[in-house]
Amino acid sequence: METTFYDAVGGDSFFERLVDEFYDAVERDELLRPMYPEDLTESRRHLTTFLIQYWGGPRTYMEERGHPRLRLRHAPFRITRGARDSWLAAMNSALANGRHSLNDEQFEELSSYFEMAANQMRNV
């Protein structure tokens, strides 16, 4: 069986840690924080299960939330260039913290994926 990116970076625990650190950064960001619910428990779960599925792990996201349709799910939020920049800054700081557990290729792959995906989510 071929090893997935999910397996290669260490499975669930890598993505759980990344998303925890991402939301810690969101909590400190004045532009992003008000866009998210007061209680971030569900938001953490959604993003974690989504990323696990995207990178080849279990398809729990799909079972709980259905087809991702991420652009559609982001339509209620005003995602300006500034919001994209703040989102990416939060993710990049989370990635930088987890960098020690990634090789250069894995780090590059995740960074460029997030940049591409964040650009797709802009809707203003």
Ligand code: HEM
């Ligand atoms: C570009 C700036 C972005 C902003 C401002 C933004 C903001 C938000 C907000 C406010 C929510 C609702 C809270 C929640 O239910 O979790 C959300 C949900 C979500 N976002 Fe983003 N987002 C951005 C980019 C991205 C990107 C690049 C990804 C994927 C790589 C992503 C993945 C998700 C997922 C999986 C959910 C939960 C969808 C669901 O099942 O309801 N977002 N986002």
